[in-house]
Amino acid sequence: MDSLFRDHILDHYRHPRCHGTIERPDARVEDANPLCGDRLRMDFRFAEGRVAEVRFSGSGCSISQASASLLCEAIEGKPLEDVKALTRQDVLDLLGLDELGPVRSKCAMLALKTVKAAAYGMATWTDDEEEAE
Amino acid sequence: MLRLRLSPTGASGDTGAPVGASVGAAPRGAGASNGTPGFDPRRVKADFPIFATPRPRPLIYLDSAATSQKPQAVLDAMSRYYTTCNANIHRGVYGIAEEATALYEDARRRFAAFVNASPREIVFTRNSTEALNLVARAWGGWALRAGDAILLTPMEHHSNLVPWQMLAAEKQLELRFIPLTGSGELDLDALPKLLADGRVKVVSFVHVSNVLGTVNPVAEIARVARQHGATVVVDASQSAAHMKLDVRALGADFVACTSHKMLGPTGIGVLWGRRELLEAMPPFLGGGEMIRTVSLTESTWNELPWKFEAGTMCIAEAVGLGAAVTYLESLGMEHVFAHDRALAATCMARLAEVPGVRLLGPPADRRGGVVAFTVDGVHPHDVATVLDRNGVCVRAGHHCAMPLHDQLGVPASVRASFHCYSLPEDVDALVTGLHQVTKLFAR
Numbered sequence: 224m225d226s227l228f229r230d231h232i233l234d235h236y237r238h239p240r241c242h243g244t245i246e247r248p249d250a251r252v253e254d255a256n257p258l259c260g261d262r263l264r265m266d267f268r269f270a271e272g273r274v275a276e277v278r279f280s281g282s283g284c285s286i287s288q289a290s291a292s293l294l295c296e297a298i299e300g301k302p303l304e305d306v307k308a309l310t311r312q313d314v315l316d317l318l319g320l321d322e323l324g325p326v327r328s329k330c331a332m333l334a335l336k337t338v339k340a341a342a343y344g345m346a347t348w349t350d351d352e353e354e355a356e
Numbered sequence: 357m358l359r360l361r362l363s364p365t366g367a368s369g370d371t372g373a374p375v376g377a378s379v380g381a382a383p384r385g386a387g388a389s390n391g392t393p394g395f396d397p398r399r400v401k402a403d404f405p406i407f408a409t410p411r412p413r414p415l416i417y418l419d420s421a422a423t424s425q426k427p428q429a430v431l432d433a434m435s436r437y438y439t440t441c442n443a444n445i446h447r448g449v450y451g452i453a454e455e456a457t458a459l460y461e462d463a464r465r466r467f468a469a470f471v472n473a474s475p476r477e478i479v480f481t482r483n484s485t486e487a488l489n490l491v492a493r494a495w496g497g498w499a500l501r502a503g504d505a506i507l508l509t510p511m512e513h514h515s516n517l518v519p520w521q522m523l524a525a526e527k528q529l530e531l532r533f534i535p536l537t538g539s540g541e542l543d544l545d546a547l548p549k550l551l552a553d554g555r556v557k558v559v560s561f562v563h564v565s566n567v568l569g570t571v572n573p574v575a576e577i578a579r580v581a582r583q584h585g586a587t588v589v590v591d592a593s594q595s596a597a598h599m600k601l602d603v604r605a606l607g608a609d610f611v612a613c614t615s616h617k618m619l620g621p622t623g624i625g626v627l628w629g630r631r632e633l634l635e636a637m638p639p640f641l642g643g644g645e646m647i648r649t650v651s652l653t654e655s656t657w658n659e660l661p662w663k664f665e666a667g668t669m670c671i672a673e674a675v676g677l678g679a680a681v682t683y684l685e686s687l688g689m690e691h692v693f694a695h696d697r698a699l700a701a702t703c704m705a706r707l708a709e710v711p712g713v714r715l716l717g718p719p720a721d722r723r724g725g726v727v728a729f730t731v732d733g734v735h736p737h738d739v740a741t742v743l744d745r746n747g748v749c750v751r752a753g754h755h756c757a758m759p760l761h762d763q764l765g766v767p768a769s770v771r772a773s774f775h776c777y778s779l780p781e782d783v784d785a786l787v788t789g790l791h792q793v794t795k796l797f798a799r
Contacts, residue, residue: 227741228796260754260761260768261737282767284737330737 227327228285229319236285241295243278250341256333258326261287263333265295267341274298274306279337284330286318291334293317298338306342309335395691401777403427403683413747416785421566421594421726421773422751423616426680430620433679434672445671446645446662460671463678464661467626470681471611472602477634479627479664480674484593485515487612487627488560490664491589492519494640495610495633496558497527499587505530505555507586509542509572510763511565514756516591516612520560532556536763540568540717544576551584560589564598567755567771568717569700569726571595578607587633593617597775598696598724600689603628615673619775620680624673627664634660641666684776692776696725699774703727703783710790716769725774728755731790734797736768742796743789750786 245266253264261283268276277299279291297317298306314335315323323331340348401407404425407415417425441455448454461475468475481487500506506520510533524531532550535543542561550556559581564571578588588608592601596611597618603611610629616622639646639657643666648656657663684692701720704727707713712732717723731739740752751771754761761768772786 228738233797258753260758262767282735284735284741286737327737327741 227320232285232289232318235289235292239279239288239292241278241292241299242280244280245276245278250344252337252340252346254333254337254340254347256283256287256329258329261330261333263287263291263337265291265334265337265341269303272304273300273302275300277338279334283333286323286327287330287333290314290318290331291337294334294338303342306338309338311335395687395695395776397695397777397779400687401779403429404777405431407777411747416746416748416782418772418774418778418782418786419749419751420597420775420778421617421755421771423622424597424619424775425777426621426676427619427683429683430676430679434621434676437672437675442672444668456671459678460669460674463674466678466681470601470685471596471613471628472604473628474631476660477628477631479629479634479661480669481612481625481627481664482623482670483616483625484591484612484614485625487610487614487625488516488589488591489519490627490640491560491610491612491629492523494664495587495629495637496520496523498637500527500529500557502528503530503555504557505532507532507534507550507556507559507561507581509534509561510536511540511542511568511570511757511760512560512562513566513591513593514758515593516560516562516589517759530555534561539719539722540565540764541570541722542572542577544573544580547577547580551580551586554584556581556584556586558587558589560591562591562593563595564592564724564726565717565757565760566594566726567728567757567760567769569723569728570718571722571724574606574608582607594724594726597684598689599693609633615677615680618677618680619683620677621673624670624677626677631660634664639663639666643667645669687776693724695776696774696778697721697723699778699780699783700725700727702780703772703774703786706783706787707790710787710794712794713790716764716766725778726771727773728769728771730766730769731793731797734793736770738797739770739790739793742793743786746785746789746792748782748785748789 245268248266249269250267255262263279263281265277265279267274277295279295311332314331318331336348404427406425437459441452443453443456445457445460464475464478468478481490506524506529508517508520508531535546537543561572563574574590581588589610590606590608592611592613595601596613610627612627614625646658646663646666648658700723704715704720707715707729714730716728736752740750743750753768755771
């Protein structure tokens with residue numbers, strides 16, 4: 224009945240991949256979406272310029288948590304340079320959505336912000352694409 | 357019990373004014389509905405053009421606590437101002453400038469009468485937030501000393517929390533909080549102890565909670581606070597729009613209101629203050645209009661209320677607000693309140709039938725027209741998104757009350773809120789949508 228709550232989104236929400244924490248991670252980034260209270264924490268282990276392992280935890284709506292699950296699954300084993308090059312469109316493609324309204328977009332892009340901050344070694348990362356809308 | 361001044365319907369004068377006067381003198385219909393005889397929300401709804409705007413499915417608007425819809429009378433008043441006499445106020449001596457000034461000051465008089473105040477004590481601001489910042493900055497900055505304490509509650513909107521936090525950090529003030537009971541009401545038994553050491557110089561709290569709907573006993577709290585020498589500030593953002601507000605009967609020193617929740621436009625709010633306090637305290641913002649004389653090195657201040665209105669004010673918005681209070685008076689605030697409360701009661705009873713729904717806040721007979729809840733296993737944002745697919749507009753999130761949600765032990769909630777145009781069918785649509793939510797997320 225609903226174009227947003229597709230089966231694979233609900234599946235990742237109910238059964239998140241890469242869920243958990245890493246003891247003594249190389250990077251740990253936490254971010255939140257003040258609009259709706261979504262919270263994400265991601266732990267990273269890096270090796271040879273790649274994301275060797277990533278685990279996320281947090282709470283929030285299905286879109287924010289499914290995006291984190293999909294994105295973590297997609298970047299594990301990938302070079303950091305690829306992670307730095309990720310775009311908003313990549314997240315929409317993972318979700319299988321053409322577009323998202325400006326409010327729900329913040330939910331979906333929280334995972335991207337968190338992943339980028341880790342890849343760039345920053346505490347937080349500002350999504351210029353998002354702000355430019 | 358709070359002291360509501362229950363005045364008879366349609367006591368507003370001014371229906372002969374050139375702008376904002378298109379509200380008929382007749383009360384809205386004789387058709388009894390929803391336990392509020394003499395008030396017909398169906399006829400009221402017809403005054404709000406947004407509901408007649410063609411769209412794929414009917415608009416079910418259950419977010420009036422965020423902002424209310426606007427009746428045609430308000431839109432017409434603002435449009436008429438812009439099309440007939442737009443000019444800057446208090447400056448030009450030509451015809452339309454005089455006309456604009458008269459309209460702006462007429463709006464102030466209407467609002468003053470609406471809350472039983474003197475127009476001298478009615479300061480126009482940008483919104484409630486600015487009104488509360490005005491009190492914290494101009495009054496608090498002047499009256500409070502290091503070591504003083506500010507007494508607040510955990511159910512404050514961020515607008516009545518953050519300005520005090522900022523002031524407290526700057527001036528080394530202590531923040532104290534009246535605890536909540538399990539039903540989401542203030543534990544007034546704790547009040548004497550919180551005030552006992554005499555360090556609390558201001559008690560600032562919300563009249564009606566924007567999340568729980570709790571109606572706080574303002575007069576009772578104000579009486580105890582004043583006995584202990586504290587100044588009383590009331591955030592009436594959610595109450596002024598829904599019940600008869602008598603600022604004198606409340607016993608407060610400052611009361612903050614906002615137009616856009618009371619059928620008026622965005623961009624204008626009101627601070628009522630006791631005259632002697634407004635006279636004694638320094639201005640908030642400096643600039644044009646708020647001065648009497650200016651030299652290169654110093655200035656003197658204009659008289660009340662213009663001392664607090666720096667720069668060109670929101671003129672069309674004031675005209676719109678004036679039309680909004682005239683419209684509300686034509687409905688009768690006691691009818692609006694009874695209608696909202698009855699709908700909240702209906703809503704709570706219906707939601708209790710939906711599996712997994714948990715209601716927040718006190719019983720219906722102790723709240724206004726606000727019903728917040730959670731749905732087990734479904735994030736409020738997801739609930740709101742599914743409801744939106746059914747044309748049902750609700751708020752999801754923390755409603756600018758993060759500390760309250762922390763205390764309630766939930767990250768966020770869904771909130772349905774009502775106004776004079778809300779109907780029982782709106783609750784039906786909400787319940788239907790919630791059944792879809794539980795079905796979709798239970799798969």
